[in-house]
Amino acid sequence: xxxxxxxxxxxxxxxxxxxxxxxxxxxxxxxxxxxxxxxxxxxxxxxxxxxxxxxxxxxxxxxxxxxxxxxxxxxxxxxxxxxxxxxxxxxxxxxxxxxxxxxxxxxxxxxxxxxxxxxxxxxxxxxxxxxxxxxxxxxxxxxxxxxxxxxxxxxxxxxxxxxxxxxxxxxxxxxxxxxxxxxxxxxxxxxxxxxxxxxxxxxxxxxxxxxxxxxxxxxxxxxxxxxxxxxxxxxxxxxxxxxxxxxxxxxxxxxxxxxxxxxxxxxxxxxxxxxxxxxxxxxxxxxxxxxxxxxxxxxxxxxxxxxxxxxxxxxxxxxxxxxxxxxxxxxxxxxxxxxxxxxxxxxxxxxxxxxxxxxxxxxxxxxxxxxxxxxxxxxxxxxxxxxxxxxxxxxxxxxxxxxxxxxxxxxxxxxxxxxxxxxxxxxxxxxxxxxxxxxxxxxxxxxxxxxxxxxxxxxxxxxxxxxxxxxxxxxxxxxxxxxxxxxxxxxxxxxxxxxxxxxxxxxxxxxxxxxxxxxxxxxxxxxxxxxxxxxxxxxxxxxxxxxxxxxxxxxxxxxxxxxxxxxxxxxxxxxxxxxxxxxxxxxxxxxxxxxxxxxxxxxxxxxxxxxxxxxxxxxx
Amino acid sequence: xxxxxxxxxxxxxxxxxxxxxxxxxxxxxxxxxxxxxxxxxxxxxxxxxxxxxxxxxxxxxxxxxxxxxxxxxxxxxxxxxxxxxxxxxxxxxxxxxxxxxxxxxxxxxxxxxxxxxxxxxxxxxxxxxxxxxxxxxxxxxxxxxxxxxxxxxxxxxxxxxxxxxxxxxxxxxxxxxxxxxxxxxxxxxxxxxxxxxxxxxxxxxxxxxx
Numbered sequence: 140x141x142x143x144x145x146x147x148x149x150x151x152x153x154x155x156x157x158x159x160x161x162x163x164x165x166x167x168x169x170x171x172x173x174x175x176x177x178x179x180x181x182x183x184x185x186x187x188x189x190x191x192x193x194x195x196x197x198x199x200x201x202x203x204x205x206x207x208x209x210x211x212x213x214x215x216x217x218x219x220x221x222x223x224x225x226x227x228x229x230x231x232x233x234x235x236x237x238x239x240x241x242x243x244x245x246x247x248x249x250x251x252x253x254x255x256x257x258x259x260x261x262x263x264x265x266x267x268x269x270x271x272x273x274x275x276x277x278x279x280x281x282x283x284x285x286x287x288x289x290x291x292x293x294x295x296x297x298x299x300x301x302x303x304x305x306x307x308x309x310x311x312x313x314x315x316x317x318x319x320x321x322x323x324x325x326x327x328x329x330x331x332x333x334x335x336x337x338x339x340x341x342x343x344x345x346x347x348x349x350x351x352x353x354x355x356x357x358x359x360x361x362x363x364x365x366x367x368x369x370x371x372x373x374x375x376x377x378x379x380x381x382x383x384x385x386x387x388x389x390x391x392x393x394x395x396x397x398x399x400x401x402x403x404x405x406x407x408x409x410x411x412x413x414x415x416x417x418x419x420x421x422x423x424x425x426x427x428x429x430x431x432x433x434x435x436x437x438x439x440x441x442x443x444x445x446x447x448x449x450x451x452x453x454x455x456x457x458x459x460x461x462x463x464x465x466x467x468x469x470x471x472x473x474x475x476x477x478x479x480x481x482x483x484x485x486x487x488x489x490x491x492x493x494x495x496x497x498x499x500x501x502x503x504x505x506x507x508x509x510x511x512x513x514x515x516x517x518x519x520x521x522x523x524x525x526x527x528x529x530x531x532x533x534x535x536x537x538x539x540x541x542x543x544x545x546x547x548x549x550x551x552x553x554x555x556x557x558x559x560x561x562x563x564x565x566x567x568x569x570x571x572x573x574x575x576x577x578x579x580x581x582x583x584x585x586x587x588x589x590x591x592x593x594x595x596x597x598x599x600x601x602x603x604x605x606x607x608x609x610x611x612x613x614x615x616x617x618x619x620x621x622x623x624x625x626x627x628x629x630x631x632x633x634x635x636x637x638x639x640x641x642x643x644x645x646x647x648x649x650x651x652x653x654x655x656x657x658x659x660x661x662x663x664x665x666x667x668x669x670x671x672x673x674x675x676x677x678x679x680x681x682x683x684x685x686x687x688x689x690x691x692x693x694x695x696x697x698x699x700x701x702x703x704x705x706x707x708x709x710x711x712x713x714x715x716x717x718x719x720x721x722x723x724x725x726x727x728x729x730x731x732x733x734x735x736x737x738x739x740x741x742x743x744x745x746x747x748x749x750x751x752x753x754x755x756x757x758x759x
Numbered sequence: 760x761x762x763x764x765x766x767x768x769x770x771x772x773x774x775x776x777x778x779x780x781x782x783x784x785x786x787x788x789x790x791x792x793x794x795x796x797x798x799x800x801x802x803x804x805x806x807x808x809x810x811x812x813x814x815x816x817x818x819x820x821x822x823x824x825x826x827x828x829x830x831x832x833x834x835x836x837x838x839x840x841x842x843x844x845x846x847x848x849x850x851x852x853x854x855x856x857x858x859x860x861x862x863x864x865x866x867x868x869x870x871x872x873x874x875x876x877x878x879x880x881x882x883x884x885x886x887x888x889x890x891x892x893x894x895x896x897x898x899x900x901x902x903x904x905x906x907x908x909x910x911x912x913x914x915x916x917x918x919x920x921x922x923x924x925x926x927x928x929x930x931x932x933x934x935x936x937x938x939x940x941x942x943x944x945x946x947x948x949x950x951x952x953x954x955x956x957x958x959x960x961x962x963x964x965x966x967x968x969x
Contacts, residue, residue, distance in 0.1 A: 691778075692776070692777055692778055692802065692803060693802070693803050693804075693806040694775055694776075694802035694803065694806040695776065695778065696806070697806035697807060698806075
C-alpha cells in the first residue's frame with residue numbers, strides 16, 4: 140500500500156475519475172481535485188494515509204510554476220500598470236482583514252499576540268484555487284480577475300514580513316512545545332544569521348541577477364539548447380530554470396512563488412516564451428492537481444465530527460468577514476457591480492500559506508497546537524467551498540446584471556494578435572512586414588533559433604517553437620486569432636500544420652505558402668482555400684520585366700503576366716477536381732497545357748486578338 | 760524678362776496600347792524631347808495603376824501649362840487618366856477652400872478621335888460637338904482655377920491615315936506646344952473664338968506670314 144507506484148496510481152486514478160466528472164457537472168477542475176482528495180483521504184477510503192502532508196508540500200511547487208506562467212503572460216510594463224491595484228487594493232485587503240480578525244479575536248478574549256497572528260494568517264487567500272478557477276473560466280483578463288490577481292500578488296509579498304513578524308509574537312510563558320525555527324521553516328533561512336543590511340544586499344543582488352540573467356543571458360542558453368533540436372533537453376532546462384530560481388529564493392528567504400513570478404515577467408519578452416509556457420504547463424497542471432488533492436485529503440473530518448458547530452461557524456464567519464471587506468474595497472475602488480461580486484467571491488477564503496504559517500506559528504509558540512489544527516481545518520474547508528461560492532455567484536448573482544455591465548474591460552491585459560505567422564524566413568518575413576506596416580498585430584512562430592535572433596534584432600516579436608504542436612498553437616493564441624499564415628519552408632511540415640489547425644481551430648482561416656502545383660493540391664485537399672505558390676508570382680514579375688526589356692510597353696507586359704497568372708490559377712483550381720484520379724488528372728493537365736499553348740504561341744496578330752482585344756481598332 | 764520667357768509644359772499622356780496607335784506614337788515623339796516640356800507616359804510609369812500622388816503634384820507645381828494627351832475613348836479619357844485626376848487633383852491641393860495650387864495655370868486637352876469632325880455635329884453620328892463632350896475637363900479646370908484652353912484635336916483616326924497626314928498633325932501639335940511655351944499672357948478670350956487649338960494656331964501663323 141505504501142509503494143510509490145501505488146500512491147501515484149491512486150492519485151492519478153482519483154484525478155482521472157473525478158476531474159472530468161466535476162467538469163461535466165459544471166463544477167470546475169479544482170472542485171474535482173478536492174473531492175478526489177477527500178475520497179482517497181484518511182476519512183473515506185484511507186488510501187493515502189496521513190502522509191498527504193508531505194505530498195502537499197511537494198505539490199505546492201505547482202503554485203510556484205503557476206506564478207511563473209502568470210509572470211510569462213505579464214510583460215513588465217503591464218505589471219507596472221498594475222502597481223496601483225497591487226499596493227492599494229492588496230495592501231488594504233491584507234491590512235483591513237487582519238485588523239478586523241484581530242479585533243474579533245481580542246474581543247473573544249484571546250491575547251493580542253494570538254489575535255494578531257491569526258489575523259495576519261487568515262487575511263491571506265488561496266492563490267492556487269483562485270487563479271486556477273479564474274483561468275479555467277477565462278476570467279483572468281476581466282477587471283475582477285486583474286484585481287484578484289493584484290491582491291494575491293500583494294499577499295505573496297506580505298508572507299515574507301509575516302514570517303519575520305511571527306517569532307516576535309511568541310508567548311514562551313504559555314509553555315508550548317518548542318522547536319528550533321531552522322528545522323521547520325519552509326524556506327530555511329540560511330542567510331538569516333547575517334546582519335540585516337547584509338541580508339538586504341544579498342536579496343537585492345539575487346533579484347538583480349535574476350533580471351540580468353533572464354534578460355540578457357538566458358536567451359543564449361535557450362538558443363544553444365534549441366539548436367540541438369532535442370525537445371526534452373529544452374524541457375529539462377525550463378524546469379531547471381524554475382527550480383533554480385525557487386531554490387535561490389528559498390536561500391535568501393523570499394517566497395519561491397514570488398521569485399519565479401519575477402523571472403516569468405523578465406522572460407515575458409523572450410522569443411522562447413511560448414515554448415516555455417508549453418513545456419512548463421503540464422507539470423504545473425499535474426502538480427497543482429496534486430496540490431488540490433492533498434488539500435482535500437488533509438481535511439480532518441474527525442475534528443469536524445467532534446466540533447461541527449464551532450468549525451462550520453468559524454468557516455462561515457471567516458468567509459463572511461472576507462467577503463464583506465472585499466466587497467467594500469471593490470466599491471471604494473469603483474469596480475462595477477458584477478465585477479465586484481466576482482472579485483469578492485473569488486478571494487473570500489483562507490490560503491495555502493495558512494498551512495505553512497500556522498505550523499510555523501505553533502513551532503514558535505505563538506499559537507497553541509489544538510487551535511492551529513482547528514484553524515487549518517477552517518482554512519481548508521473555506522478553500523474547498525470557494526469553487527462552490529463562485530458557482531453560486533455565477534448562477535445566482537451574475538444573471539442579475541445586464542450584459543452591458545458584464546462586458547470585459549476594453550483596457551484589459553490582452554496581447555493576443557489577430558494573425559499568427561508560422562515560419563518567419565524569407566517568405567514569412569515579407570508577409571509579416573506588410574501586415575506590420577498596416578498596423579496588424581502578428582504572433583510569429585519559427586523553429587530556427589538563428590533566424591529568430593536575427594529577425595528580433597529588427598524589432599519583431601518572434602517566438603521559438605514548432606507550429607505543428609497543438610499546445611504551442613494554443614499558447615500562441617490560435618483560439619482567438621482570425622488568420623493563420625502558413626509560411627514554413629518544409630513541405631511536409633506545412634501539411635502537418637495545416638491539418639492540425641484545420642482540425643482543432645476550424646474557424647481559423649489559413650493562408651498558405653505552397654511549393655509547387657502538387658503541394659498546392661495537397662493543401663487544397665486539407666481544405667485550405669487561399670494558397671500561393673512561393674515562386675509563381677515573383678517568376679511572373681520577372682517575366683514581365685523581361686517582356687519590358689524586349690520592347691513591350693510596361694502596361695502591356697503587366698497585362699500579359701496577369702493574363703497568364705489568371706489562366707494558370709484557374710486551371711489549377713479546375714484540375715483539382717481530378718486530383719487523386721491519376722489518369723483523368725493527366726488528361727486534363729494536358730488539355731489545360733494545350734489551352735495555354737494556344738493562348739501564347741499563336742502568331743502575332745492572333746495573339747493580340749486573344750490577349751488584348753482592347754482599345755484600338757487595328758491600323759489606327 | 761520678355762525675350763527668354765518660357766512657360767513650362769507638363770504633358771500627361773495616357774494610352775493603354777500605344778503599340779497599336781501610330782498617330783499617338785508620332786504625336787508624342789514630336790513634343791516629348793522639347794526643352795521645357797515634361798512628358799509623362801502614365802501607362803508606362805504606372806502599369807499597376809498605383810499613382811504616386813505626391814510626385815505628380817510636385818510636377819504640377821513646377822509647370823505652367825498642363826496638357827492632357829490621350830485617345831478620345833467613349834467620349835472621354837482612358838481609365839488611368841481618370842484615376843490620375845481622381846487622385847492627384849486632391850481636395851486642399853487643387854480645389855476646396857485652401858486648394859489653390861493650380862490657380863492661374865492653364866489646361867489643354869490633346870485628343871485623337873476616331874470620328875471625323877462632321878460626325879461631331881448635331882446631325883452627325885455623335886450628335887454633339889467635341890467640346891460638349893469635353894465639358895467635364897473644362898469644369899475640372901475651372902474648379903481648380905485654371906484657364907481652360909481650346910482642345911487640340913486629331914479627327915478621323917479610325918481611317919488608315921497616311922504617313923503624310925500623320926506628319927502634318929504631329930508638326931501642328933509641335934507648333935501648338937512651342938507657341939504655348941512662348942505665350943507670356945494667355946489671351947483666353949481670343950483663343951476661345953476658336954473651337955480647336957488647331958485653328959487658333961493656324962490663324963496665328965497666317966497672320967504672321969501675312
